[in-house]
Amino acid sequence: MNVAQRNERAKQYVIDKLDLASDFTESDFQNIPNYDYIKSILLALIFVPAKGFRGVVATAITGKYLNPNYDPLNDFYSCNPRSIFEQGIFYAFENRIPCGKSDPLNVAKNINVLDDAWAKGKRPQASAQAAVDYLHCIEAASNEEQEDLINYFFFKLVEYANSIASIQIIVPDQQELANQVSANKLLEFVLRFPESGTIPQLVVSKLMKKLYSTSTVVVEGGDESVFGTNTTSKKPADIWLESSNTPYNLFEVTVKKIDAKRLDDCIQSLHSVGMLEKQVSFVCRIPEDINSLSGVQNGALNYKGKQFNFVEIRSFILSMMAFLSAQEVHEVMLELQSFISQIERPITTRNGWNSIFC
Incomplete structure (x- = not known):
């Protein structure tokens, strides 16, 4: 055999x-x-x-x-x-x-x-x-x-x-809500039920893909079925933008502490895929996720010769939602509802969604 x-x-x-x-x-x-x-x-x-x-x-x-x-x-x-x-x-x-x-x-x-x-x-x-x-x-x-x-x-x-x-996932009626009301509910879900980082990455990815849906820019990552770290899976980042099949802006999305080891891992990952020169932005909670990093000024840090940007995840999500139409927000919510309905999602994630969007 x-x-x-x-x-x-x-x-x-x-x-x-x-x-x-x-x-x-x-x-x-x-x-x-x-x-x-x-x-x-x-x-x-x-x-x-x-x-x-x-x-x-x-x-x-x-x-x-x-x-x-x-x-x-x-x-x-x-x-x-x-x-x-x-x-x-x-x-x-x-x-x-x-x-x-x-x-x-x-x-x-x-x-x-x-x-x-x-x-x-x-x-x-x-x-x-x-x-x-x-x-x-x-x-x-x-x-x-x-x-x-x-x-x-x-x-x-x-x-x-x-x-x-058996837990039915609610589909929010976006026509009843202003964009920023939906955005704040979505943000609450991201921060309270991150599911080890899966949910923040997915939400940011869905919003970015919707924003660039009519553009020549392609948004990759975020909701891929890729397992392992960026280094082992050969991804340049959690999410990245491509133009003419060439990555140019890389995003790491997290609601966990970012320390020197996380930056070292990022550098190693970029080195393994030959993208050390690409711009990297951490979309995270500020200041709580970057408290252990010294030298961050105006949202940026030069670490071992590599420039890192830090973007506040709350304002990032709220701003992206502001650019979407009510129909586009509804489409994003349907995509998220479909994901939350998958059997792999934990009960806490499913109940968390329902408690916020009920």
């Missing part, structure tokens, strides 16, 4: 398990030994925004399906988890179960032994510990009990996905 065949088997195995799980009810699992304990573990593992730990368990289960001798607790990486998850399990989960492209790798990080020491300090630690505990339960079970535990895991994944999908 070659790599492509193995990954396809992994994908089909998970698809079959999810399809089967849809036919179960909670009562089908109540005869599992230590049912209440097992259920509590799965609640801590699955019903949380963190995706990585349930990704670890899904990968371990699939690895055992592919190789019954696989020992995920003591030799997690021997199943080639990156390949079977990113090229198999991810596509089985896509649009069905909340997940990212590299969930198990984001939390395992080349660690082979999954134990209490590994779980300690992870965020949330309870979910990491639940992953370890559940794998221990699977390893200790008889063949028949093991299959029940595996089916229960997939049943709870489907249940969690259904609970998310």
Whole structure:
């Protein structure tokens, strides 16, 4: 069996398990030994925004399906988890179960032994510990009990996905609101529910693309399905402007602290794609995100020979919204509503949107 065949088997195995799980009810699992304990573990593992730990368990289960001798607790990486998850399990989960492209790798990080020491300090630690505990339960079970535990895991994944999908996302009626009222609501959403930076990047990207929609300038990035840092994904920035297929203005969008390491990472990323000479602007909260940087004057800083600009994200979003027509604002809101409705969006993001735009 070659790599492509193995990954396809992994994908089909998970698809079959999810399809089967849809036919179960909670009562089908109540005869599992230590049912209440097992259920509590799965609640801590699955019903949380963190995706990585349930990704670890899904990968371990699939690895055992592919190789019954696989020992995920003591030799997690021997199943080639990156390949079977990113090229198999991810596509089985896509649009069905909340997940990212590299969930198990984001939390395992080349660690082979999954134990209490590994779980300690992870965020949330309870979910990491639940992953370890559940794998221990699977390893200790008889063949028949093991299959029940595996089916229960997939049943709870489907249940969690259904609970998310049941939250209907409000479509704001922009015709009832002035642009700046909508802009302030959108800004509140960006700042209160940033989703690790995903939402600020997406909103800024959508607004910029709408502004330049009739221009020869092309806005790239922001809402791409690209995983990893700019350095690993070979992106010049979070968002950038192109003219005649040539990038010229680069934007990093964040609502987190910007320190010297962040600037060093940016320089490294620019160097890796040959764009050190391009203009870079950080769209961020001012002053809170740049308090640790010394020497910022008039919104600019020369750091290690590279000039960086800093733009206040609140005024940036409010200003862009002011240039759009009511119809264009409505179109942006529909695009955002579609994104928020995706199964991958956390419950906090979905409820946050509804609470602000209700």
